[in-house]
Amino acid sequence: MSRKSVSFSIKEINSDLAQFRDLTVSIGAITRERWDEPMGPSPFPSLTTLRPWDRRLLSRYKPFYMPFCDLCCLCTYGKCDLTGTKKGACGISMPAQQSRIVLLAACIGAATHTSHAREILTHTIEALGRECPINVGGTGVEVEAPITRLVCGIKPGTLGDLEPVLDYCENQLTQLLAVTHTGQEGNSLDFESKVFHTGMIDHLGMEVADIAQVSALGFPKADPESPLADLGLGTIDTKKPVILVIGHNVPPAAAIIDYLRDHGNAGDVEVTGICCTAIDLTRYAPKAKVVGPISWQLRYIR
Structure with a gap:
């Protein structure tokens, strides 16, 4: 899919129908599709588009709720006691409250x-431009963006094509x-x-991030022989200076590797990581090391 914005100005037009002066026309996007498959029934589905299918699944595989808290403390009407068949000030029940907490947790992630x-996408577009082609493995990958194709009905070809997905x-x-706000929803299913x-x-969202960084940062592209990563605290040479990166964002970690390489210090400093950044860092620099899980973060720092 290719999207381009178009804008043009006309100083003056005289015709039998009307006269125009200083006319500016701006078109947000012109889409040119490069995919031969017909569009599916629900591109870019809303919250309710797939609801009938969800309800069918939930009627067959019913949720089982084990309340971890008998109170709802999410608004100033409470605290509300939801034990038994009691309801909160907004009318919410215990099953709905448990489902709401799960939805909040899912939204956070x-x-x-x-x-x-x-x-990631903003960084890679600033560095390489919107027309930078997507490459996650060439002929070794038959479907470059399976989730994007399925959910959004588009076949991305460049980094710019990923912007409408995000x-x-x-x-x-x-x-x-907004659904989790007080009084907005009351049905657990x-x-x-x-x-x-x-x-x-x-x-x-995760697929967009990985497509962008694999295409732009030179990660292994469907390579079965990609190097293995060292894992564990014991793999770190503590006689060297140690840099520990933590979190999700790989561009700053990649910049650290680039800086050390540019100054000839790549072998003199240990670059390690926790959580997602650590895994992505080993894809960018095979000599980087994964210390361990984020649950042990304070122990590693000490």
Whole structure:
């Protein structure tokens, strides 16, 4: 898919129908599709598009709720006691409250991954431009963006083609968070349906992030012989200066590697990581090391 904005100005037009002066025409985007497959029934689905299918799944595989808290403390009407069949001031029940908490947790994770994807995509577009082609493995990969194709109905060819996908993710996350506001939703299964939707958005955002960084940062592209990464605290040479990167965002970590290489110090400093950045860093620099999980973060820092 190719999207280009068009804008042009006309100083003066005289015709039998009308006269125009200083006319400016701006078209947000002209789309040229490069995919021969017909469009599916639900591109860029809303919160309710797949709801009937969600309800069918939830009627067959019913959720089981084990409350971790008998109170709802999410608004100033409470605290509300939801034990037994009691309801909160807004009318919410215990099953709906548990589903709402799950939806909030899912939105937190999806927002984090989508924010990471936006930062990665913005960084790579600034560095390489919107027309930078997507390359996640050449002939070794038959479908370059399976989730994007399935959910959005587009076949991305450049980094710029990924922008409307992230716009969609961010729009849906805003609506999903609005659902968790006081009094907006009261049915536990509707909350669960939106949890499914959030999970789909989460995977979509993660796919955009990985496509962008694999294409732009030179990560291994469907290479079965890519180097193995060293894992564990014991693999670190503590006699050298140690840099520990933590979190999701790989561009700053990649910049550290680039700086050390440019100054001839790549072998003199240990670059290690925790969590997602660590894994992505080993894809960028095989000599980087994964210390371990984020649950041991304070122990590693000490």
